[in-house]
Amino acid sequence: MRNLAFRLMYDGTDFHGWQVQPNGITVQECLQDAVQKILGVRENITGCSRTDAGVHANDFCCTLRTQSDIDCYRFVGALNAVLPDSVAVKSCKEMPYDFHPRYDCKSKRYLYRIWNSTSKNPFLKNYAWHYKSYLDAEFLNEQAQQFIGTHDFAGFCSSGSSVEDTVRTIFSCKVIRNGDEVDFYVEGDGFLYNMVRIMVGSLIEISEKRIEKDTLIAIIESKDREKAGRTAPPHGLYLDAVSYGEEEA
Amino acid sequence: MRNLAFRLMYDGTDFHGWQVQPNGITVQECLQDAVQKILGVRENITGCSRTDAGVHANDFCCTLRTQSDIDCYRFVGALNAVLPDSVAVKSCKEMPYDFHPRYDCKSKRYLYRIWNSTSKNPFLKNYAWHYKSYLDAEFLNEQAQQFIGTHDFAGFCSSGSSVEDTVRTIFSCKVIRNGDEVDFYVEGDGFLYNMVRIMVGSLIEISEKRIEKDTLIAIIESKDREKAGRTAPPHGLYLDAVSYGEEEA
Structure with a gap:
């Protein structure tokens, strides 16, 4: 099992914040949709923070634990191709399995x-x-x-x-x-x-x-x-x- | 009859350009709506240029010929209060009656x-x-x-x-x-x-x-x-x- 960390940038204007919720589209949901399109399975993505509706990110870290052996560089390109223009993936890096974007944040x-x-x-x-x-x-x-x-x-x-x-x-x-x-x-x-x-x-x-x-x-x-x-x-x-x-x- | 020149700034993203047209909302129409709300009459506003759908303006000049004796400074505030956030009026100045924002542009x-x-x-x-x-x-x-x-x-x-x-x-x-x-x-x-x-x-x-x-x-x-x-x-x-x-x- 690999643990992939992504760095994102997003315009929060049209999102109900980061975290999945029933009332509106969120960045987390968008990203999970994009990963599902590429890998064919729905996986949970863990964020470094909850941001509120309308709040933006110049830098945001989130992780995906996956069995896929997809190349990090290609994954960035594939995600950006299917994500809306308001979310950009800047990078992807393989991290130790126990790395957590919220708890390990300094x-x-x-x-x-x-x-x-x-x-x-x-x-x-x-x-x-x-x-x-x-x-x-x-x-x-x-x-x-x-x-x-x-x-x-x-x-x-x-x-x-x-x-x-x-x-x-x-x-x-x-x-x-x-x-x-x-x-x-x-x-x-x-x-x-x-x-x-x-x-x-x-x-x-x-x-x-x-x-x-x-x-x-x-x-x-x-x-x-x-x-x-x-x-x-x-x-x-x-x-x-x-x-x-x-x-x- | 006074001839008032306005300087505008607008985000063209949601507009079908400057000029009034049947298929969508335009900056000219927005401004004429705003003037009508303030003066109670519908007047034509003349622009310095047609901008296309999606095109923006950091500076745009347009004129309104009016019988109203409304103070220029107050008119700017009143317009900004009723215009959508994507259009800002920066200034208003009384010009000679024959001033034309397109033909007189240097x-x-x-x-x-x-x-x-x-x-x-x-x-x-x-x-x-x-x-x-x-x-x-x-x-x-x-x-x-x-x-x-x-x-x-x-x-x-x-x-x-x-x-x-x-x-x-x-x-x-x-x-x-x-x-x-x-x-x-x-x-x-x-x-x-x-x-x-x-x-x-x-x-x-x-x-x-x-x-x-x-x-x-x-x-x-x-x-x-x-x-x-x-x-x-x-x-x-x-x-x-x-x-x-x-x-x-």
């Missing part, structure tokens, strides 16, 4: 894109949050440094999550302006349900003076969802990089 | 975007032509200089055009690589039906050695559509800038 980086202009941008309608009031990216970058470290992020998690351990370590945070776009990058060992979107919502509320500056650490420690900011919309969010340390998939 | 610049990688890019599926074989942008840039000047471009025009005068002046051409993207910019006093897409197709065929290098001038002079390259797909094309000289709209 770090994940997310990107949140904000189109920060009074004018809307038709080309970014599905790819960035349109926020009209001017954002001081340097100031927000300073504020974002409060997220760094190991904290119990229970207050930065939407209800509906079944996770029991809510302690996560954030390695780095960056807020950068590129013309009319403000990009928020955050890297950590893992993230709770809606955690990045609540981080972005909290930074926005600092900008709006609805959350006082330099109080993020106290808000994290309160573990009170009510004290953190609102949840930023999904279509600005990208799973940007997943890393497995030395045993890179 | 130059237009088009951009054609090519995603030049063996891997597809899900985020550019509607915004750039995916061309897999490597393109030498510097070489194509040299070749593109042959388009510059005043020529009869009858051979670079798709059938179905009713234009009689097929002489156009090209001011500048540029082919630039940005990572995995190759961008073709062309500026001129006007363009024939599908002319930019046939220019791009011809450069691609030089790259493929289906058209011999340094023969573009002879092909233009032949006025033979068969000798020029194929028509590149619409979704890589953007009307990038329209200019009116001193009396800028």
Whole structure:
């Protein structure tokens, strides 16, 4: 039995997220359909993360355990030929049988894109949050440094999550302006349900003076969802990089 | 009677081009619907160009002659509030009554975007032509200089055009690589039906050695559509800038 790891890129606009569900088409289902077309059998594909409806991925890792001896390079081409244009397979690599894309993940980086202009941008309608009031990216970058470290992020998690351990370590945070776009990058060992979107919502509320500056650490420690900011919309969010340390998939 | 000039930006993916037609929704129709919602009357809007289905605009100029004394700045906000997210009004300016966005146009610049990688890019599926074989942008840039000047471009025009005068002046051409993207910019006093897409197709065929290098001038002079390259797909094309000289709209 081989364990194949794929790296994907996908436009989440038309998907109900990663995980198979009854109400709409998902990336996982698309990929399982594509594998079935090529190998003739339906196999389960395991992802590194659940992404929500409308959330995108510049980099996503998932695995397939298969008896097939199909060549990795040819498999990439065959999958891309049958997948919709909104999903691209970037690579395929054979991994040890016990490699797991979620449990073995050492770090994940997310990107949140904000189109920060009074004018809307038709080309970014599905790819960035349109926020009209001017954002001081340097100031927000300073504020974002409060997220760094190991904290119990229970207050930065939407209800509906079944996770029991809510302690996560954030390695780095960056807020950068590129013309009319403000990009928020955050890297950590893992993230709770809606955690990045609540981080972005909290930074926005600092900008709006609805959350006082330099109080993020106290808000994290309160573990009170009510004290953190609102949840930023999904279509600005990208799973940007997943890393497995030395045993890179 | 006032003559208001609007500058637009639009994502052409879901439109059957600019001009009102029976078979599908167009940008012109959308804008006339929006104006009707605001002013209560249906008025004709005149565009600077017809763009084809799937073609985009970073900059487009159109005019509305109206009795309304609505303030320009407020009109922009009101239009953006009722227009779909795929169309943005950037500005509105009152122009002399006889200003015409097509006849008074001094130059237009088009951009054609090519995603030049063996891997597809899900985020550019509607915004750039995916061309897999490597393109030498510097070489194509040299070749593109042959388009510059005043020529009869009858051979670079798709059938179905009713234009009689097929002489156009090209001011500048540029082919630039940005990572995995190759961008073709062309500026001129006007363009024939599908002319930019046939220019791009011809450069691609030089790259493929289906058209011999340094023969573009002879092909233009032949006025033979068969000798020029194929028509590149619409979704890589953007009307990038329209200019009116001193009396800028």
